[in-house]
Amino acid sequence: MTQTKQTRGACAFCGRKMTGNGMVKHLSACPKRKDTLSENDQKTGKKQKIYHLKVQDAWLNDFWLHLEICGSAILKDLDSYLRSIWLECCGHLSQFSVGGWKGEEIAMDTNVQSIFRPGLILTHIYDFGESSETQIKVVSEREGTPMTEHPIYLMARNELPEVATCTCGKSGAWLCLDCAEQDDEVALLCDKHAKDEHQDHALMPILNSPRTGRCGYSGPAEPPY
Ligand SMILES: [Zn+2]
Ligand SMILES: [Zn+2]
Ligand SMILES: [Zn+2]
Ligand SMILES: [Zn+2]
Numbered sequence: 001m002t003q004t005k006q007t008r009g010a011c012a013f014c015g016r017k018m019t020g021n022g023m024v025k026h027l028s029a030c031p032k033r034k035d036t037l038s039e040n041d042q043k044t045g046k047k048q049k050i051y052h053l054k055v056q057d058a059w060l061n062d063f064w065l066h067l068e069i070c071g072s073a074i075l076k077d078l079d080s081y082l083r084s085i086w087l088e089c090c091g092h093l094s095q096f097s098v099g100g101w102k103g104e105e106i107a108m109d110t111n112v113q114s115i116f117r118p119g120l121i122l123t124h125i126y127d128f129g130e131s132s133e134t135q136i137k138v139v140s141e142r143e144g145t146p147m148t149e150h151p152i153y154l155m156a157r158n159e160l161p162e163v164a165t166c167t168c169g170k171s172g173a174w175l176c177l178d179c180a181e182q183d184d185e186v187a188l189l190c191d192k193h194a195k196d197e198h199q200d201h202a203l204m205p206i207l208n209s210p211r212t213g214r215c216g217y218s219g220p221a222e223p224p225y
Contacts, residue, residue, distance in 0.1 A: 007062040007158040020064035023156050024054060024139055027066060033155075037144060045145040048072055051116045052140045052155075055082070057210035058123070058133035066139075066156040071113030073151035079108060081152050082124060082134060084224035086209045089217045092127035101125055101133060116141070130215045150225050157223075160208040166190035175213055177202040 006019040014032035027033060041047070049071035057063040065085065069078060075096050083094070096110075097103040101123045106115065116138050124134040147153040165188065166172050172188030178201040180187035194203050206212055209221040 009156045009158045012155050020158060023066050027052065027155055028140065040147060041144050043145055047143055047145055049113050050142050050144055050146060051138050054137045054139050056135050058135050060210045062158060063210040064158050068147060068153040068155060069112055070146045070151050073112045075106060075110045076108040077151040081224060086221060087126040087132055087211050089215045094124065094126040097123050127215065132211050154223050164188050166193050168193060173206055175204045175206055177204055
């Protein structure tokens with residue numbers, strides 16, 4: 001799935017679409033977000049530190065998330081979230097570390113506010129065999145009332161990259177693993193060709209997850225809440 005065009009995603013507050021990097025700036029300036037946050041802060045509820053995270057697959061730049069996480073959350077909450085939206089195939093081990101993936105491991109029960117500060121970069125590894133590596137950058141922090149009762153709030157997510165097309169010209173929705181082993185060019189298939197010509201092959205749906213094509217990943221690639 002080589003890409004030249006950067007994927008875009010919509011701001012959860014105002015709906016504007018932009019790239020993952022553009023979204024860093026946008027979220028700090030979005031007037032709708034400012035209004036929503038200040039309204040939200042009027043609500044009763046304990047104020048706490050809340051962190052803006054930019055999450056990105058370490059190798060596939062097309063896949064990114066902008067999240068808010070409460071200071072009272074623990075890293076396990078983030079691990080669970082990443083598993084739901086992107087990673088979970090069959091319950092592999094995972095870990096967080098600082099200083100790259102050979103860096104110092106940080107325990108899953110670590111309290112977010114005890115280590116998070118703007119500029120911190122964490123590495124998350126899921127599955128030490130066919131591993132998925134995710135980079136988490138703390139963009140900024142604010143003091144306020146959390147947006148929801150959940151520890152994490154999704155502010156933006158990339159839309160599915162416009163994947164290369166099937167040889168017939170229609171956009172590909174399936175990856176043929178058997179054919180991909182032999183030749184990259186014929187691996188992407190439209191619905192019709194997947195069903196007509198590759199029905200006996202190992203077909204994998206293309207999902208909005210950087211784990212597509214790994215370890216039989218089959219989605220659903222949806223946020224848990
Ligand atoms: Zn916005
Ligand atoms: Zn697996
Ligand atoms: Zn095939
Ligand atoms: Zn086709």
